[in-house]
Amino acid sequence: MxxxxxxxxxxxxxxxxxxxxxxxxxxxxxxxxxxxxxxxxxxxxxxxxxxxxxxxxxxxxxxxxxxxxxxxxxxxxxxxxxxxxxxxxxxxxxxxxxxxxxxxxxxxxxxxxxxxxxxxxxxxxxxxxxxxxxxxxxxxxxxxxxxxxxxxxxxxxxxxxxxxxGRRYFKAVSEKGDIAAQDSRLPEQADPEKRLPKPPAAVGDTWQLRAESDKLSSEDVIDILQRHGLVPHAAYRETKYLKPLGFKPGDSAGPVACGVLVVEKTKTANLWLLTADVAEPLSGLSRVDYPATSPTAERYGRNSNLQKIAELAYAPVSKIKIKTVAELRSVLTYLGRG
Known part of the structure; x- marks a missing residue:
């Protein structure tokens, strides 16, 4: 059927x-x-x-x-x-x-x-x-x-x-479907170079002019947070999966008492903080809280890459999803950087 x-x-x-x-x-x-x-x-x-x-x-x-x-x-x-x-x-x-x-x-x-x-x-x-x-x-x-x-x-x-x-009947997910679909929608033109879109302006320069509902990538979020005074964390190196951020010496960390927050570099940014640092609800944002864990726990229960960040490795943490311009504004306001 x-x-x-x-x-x-x-x-x-x-x-x-x-x-x-x-x-x-x-x-x-x-x-x-x-x-x-x-x-x-x-x-x-x-x-x-x-x-x-x-x-x-x-x-x-x-x-x-x-x-x-x-x-x-x-x-x-x-x-x-x-x-x-x-x-x-x-x-x-x-x-x-x-x-x-x-x-x-x-x-x-x-x-x-x-x-x-x-x-x-x-x-x-x-x-x-x-x-x-x-x-x-x-x-x-x-x-x-x-x-x-x-x-x-x-x-x-x-x-x-x-x-x-390796299983015969497993239907794999396409990693390139979006790119192929986008390319197939490009109009045919005599000059193939003209089919390529012009590179966009840096989001960090223009994001405040965009609609509140416009989507942002994790790269956009990292760029904008750094333009608002956050810096790569001195104690933790950036990896393929995480961007640890901190604050300049002498600069106020606002509500982030532990001094570190992490952007997970998925397609849509996930912001990881200590739950104690986000005690107040952030209006309109998707938030998931994770309880404390330990190195001996049967399941870690959160992104395993956080084990490299001492402050966030085992304490209660919260993950905040940042999809849009409006959501990023809320985060910046919460951090005192709006």
């Missing part, structure tokens, strides 16, 4: 079970992502910025609870599975598995994604030909060993992705 056909059946099923409650699921913004997940055309950009977004988890919970309710109803009527609408039941199973796969991809590419904890069953399902009844290819012990390997590239579970890459 094709994706569109399954989607029609799903709409019929949910419309019958929840009349007047469930709107047309075909218009959900999740549906195009699920279709790309099924077709193996997910891009790495599809997997960013899901921290704190309840929509996919709520959708999965709805599908799973509906399946449980159908099972309970069947059991109460004597256990005759013939009483179920098998097509509806199987489509619910399929979309539940597909949604779990989408969430698994997100978790694989962001080790800090706490809304969906990965398990060995997720890896088996991603590697399966039949996602409803996946073959057990990896056990809990092997999964735990690979899961606990230090995440790379700003939070990717590289060891698990390497394991999956």
């Amino acid at each position: 094709r994706f569109e056909e399954r989607l029609e059946v799903l709409q019929q099923c949910l419309g019958q079970i929840y009349p007047g409650v469930i709107s047309d699921v075909r218009h959900s913004p999740l549906i195009p992502l699920l279709e790309r997940c099924e077709g193996g055309t997910l891009r790495s950009s599809d997997l960013l910025d899901w921290q704190g977004d309840f929509c996919p988890v709520a959708w999965l919970n709805l599908l799973q609870s509906t399946l449980r309710a159908m099972d309970d109803w069947c059991e109460r009527l004597g256990g005759d599975r013939g009483l179920l609408d098998l097509e509806h039941y199987q489509v619910l199973q399929y979309f539940a598995a597909l949604t779990a796969n989408l969430l698994s991809y997100v978790a694989l590419y962001d080790s800090d994604f706490i809304d969906y904890p990965l398990g060995s069953e997720d890896i088996n399902r991603l590697a399966a030909k039949d996602i409803i009844q996946p073959t057990r290819l990896i056990g809990h012990k092997e999964f735990s060993r690979l899961y606990d390997a230090a995440p790379l590239d700003g939070g990717r579970h590289e060891a698990l992705l390497d394991w999956l890459s």
Whole structure:
């Protein structure tokens, strides 16, 4: 059955079970992502910025609870599975598995994604030909060993992705999809040089003129923070994944009592600070708090690269996502640099 056909059946099923409650699921913004997940055309950009977004988890919970309710109803009527609408039941199973796969991809590419904890069953399902009844290819012990390997590239579970890459039915995420899509939209011109866009002005020079909703990259955020008086931290070197920042000697650190904050160099900047230094809520910003941990903890529970920053390695920390100009303004105001 094709994706569109399954989607029609799903709409019929949910419309019958929840009349007047469930709107047309075909218009959900999740549906195009699920279709790309099924077709193996997910891009790495599809997997960013899901921290704190309840929509996919709520959708999965709805599908799973509906399946449980159908099972309970069947059991109460004597256990005759013939009483179920098998097509509806199987489509619910399929979309539940597909949604779990989408969430698994997100978790694989962001080790800090706490809304969906990965398990060995997720890896088996991603590697399966039949996602409803996946073959057990990896056990809990092997999964735990690979899961606990230090995440790379700003939070990717590289060891698990390497394991999956050798599986016949695993659908890898495209790292270059956005670039290819952008290039394909460039108009054909006689002179190929004219097809190349002009380099933009430095964001640091123009960002205050931009719309509040304009997106900023982590490089933009680092540049602007440094233009507002923050400096590379004297005690910690910049790495591929982190940019530790501090304050000039004699300069006020404002609320950052420990004197260090870190920008995680993901596509969208994550700002890491001691939770004690962000005791006041920052209005309109996505914030995730992480409890204290220790070197002997079974799971570190935060970006593993923070182990190199003594002040943030084991104390309670907070991660603040900075996506837009408005959010960066809020951070600068909080730091006393607005």
